Amino acid sequence: MAYAFDLDDVAFLRSPAGTEAVAALSGRPLTADSRLADVAAARAAAGPRFAAAALETAVLRGKAAAKLDGTADWLFTGDALQQATAAAVARHRARRLAGRDVHDVTCSIGADLREIARVARRCLGSDLDEVRLAMARHNLAADGATAGFVRADALRPTSTGTAITADPARRDGSGRRRWNPADLVPPLDELLDVYTGRDLVVKCAPGLDFDAVPAHAEVEVVSLAGQVREAAVWLGGLADPEVRRRATVLRADGTRDELTDREPDDCPTRDAGQWLVDPDGAVVRAGLVRHYAARHGLGQLDPRIAYLTGDAPPPGIRAFRVLDHGKYSEKALRALLRAHDVGRLEIMTRGVDVDPDALRRRLKPRGGAEATAVLTRVGSTPRAYLCRAERT
Incomplete structure (x- = not known):
């Protein structure tokens, strides 16, 4: 079971003592075989109260390196890291938000918000989870990014004149994925209802049922290095009015290819060629x-x-x-x-x-x-x- 961080943990991890403790643990093997020795080292470095938080942070930073670049000093929870958008995909999605005022209403630990902050005119992050919100403040500050933060329910609008981005939770407490849009937290239909008429993008699982989104929405399916990562639902001024489905292929070398249903689909059925x-x-x-x-x-x-x-x-x-x-x-x-x-x-x-x-x-x-x-x-x-x- 993942460690449950609290605000005292976050405060310690942001302190010089916490920074030093995690740095010392990051140099250890952090494997199943070294677990007992790693725990003893964590207790020596961080003390009994914060040993688990320091050790978990060292482990999560190691896992994050393959998914999120430039996060060596970041703080995570296990569930938040698991759901965090890969950096290349988050950067791609943020491109459509460039120059706008943007409110990320489910900002979590700030993975999407960081990329938005790099291109937006102004941005705001909010979340109900006060621990993740505190981590997001730390993470964006560590990255040199500027954003405002407020603790708020995504289903109770707290900004006006902003484009809205949301990433509903797609896993239950056991880590299993939620495929039904009605089971997301918050549910997709409630997000769409609350922000009717607003410029909105909602990140969803790639298995999204297209019938669950409005007929006028644009659904973009994104892959990275050959693996399908997400479906994004674009609405309002963020959507292309002539497109209902888009496929975006992001390659490991940084190039990308896009295809939409606006293009011709004349395709014969034929015997195998070369x-x-x-x-x-x-x-x-x-x-x-x-x-x-x-x-x-x-x-x-x-x-x-x-x-x-x-x-x-x-x-x-x-x-x-x-x-x-x-x-x-x-x-x-x-x-x-x-x-x-x-x-x-x-x-x-x-x-x-x-x-x-x-x-x-x-x-x-x-x-x-x-x-x-x-x-x-x-x-x-x-x-x-x-x-x-x-x-x-």
């Missing part, structure tokens, strides 16, 4: 597979399946050069693997009920080559495509 393409998850989740195919001159193997095909893949992606294909059965796939001397096998599936790990164990490929098996269906027929993955 390449198969598995569109980024943001494109698939946003329902823009046909638009992506039309942009890049590709077709679909099946109109209900997201795998695309063509004779030239889009640049800068991981695509799959088709080596062989045929109807799928384990026996037929095993024969394909033998024919191409495959020993290292990646298995991708869509539209077929196959467990890739269990299938790989049964196939026991033994050759010297590496390949990817794409298992899907065309109409009612299961198909197998043996491919070589290449970076285009």
Whole structure:
């Protein structure tokens, strides 16, 4: 169970003694095997009262390094760090708020607010959790960012003339995700009702049911380095009036690609060409597979399946050069693997009920080559495509 910080913990962690204690602990292994020794070191460095807070802070800072840049001096709770937006995604979302007065009504420990403060004219952060609010004050000060803070309920507006941003809690006390928009804290429909007519963006889980948002809203699905991270609901002057769905692909090198439903979606169904393409998850989740195919001159193997095909893949992606294909059965796939001397096998599936790990164990490929098996269906027929993955 995660440690429950209180305001006294925050005050200690911000003090010179607390800063020194956490710095000393950050140099320790902080693993399951070193736990007893780490606890003893924490008690020596911070005293019995604040040992747990200091140790937890050292652990959380280590975890935060891969998600939030420039947070070596930040304070976190376990749940707040888990829900915090990755820095690259938060920066992307903040771009639409540049030059505005912005109120983050669920600011938590300040991960989104920091990026907003860098581009907004003025910004305000509020939260009901006084511990997270105190941490946010510390964190933005440590980052040199300027923001006002107030303890307030997100469902009781405390600002006027501001664009509103919200990130409702999506996990229950056990850490399990909440997928139903009505189960968010605060619920999505109540946020939309309270801020009707305001410029508003609400961060949601990528599994958001699009039917739960107003027809005039813009829903943006964002991925980072190939992993779908969030769906953002944009309303009012923050939304593009001509767009209802947008996919944004953020790459590890800092570049990005965007696709919207405003683009053409003329996409043929065709037999497999020289390449198969598995569109980024943001494109698939946003329902823009046909638009992506039309942009890049590709077709679909099946109109209900997201795998695309063509004779030239889009640049800068991981695509799959088709080596062989045929109807799928384990026996037929095993024969394909033998024919191409495959020993290292990646298995991708869509539209077929196959467990890739269990299938790989049964196939026991033994050759010297590496390949990817794409298992899907065309109409009612299961198909197998043996491919070589290449970076285009």
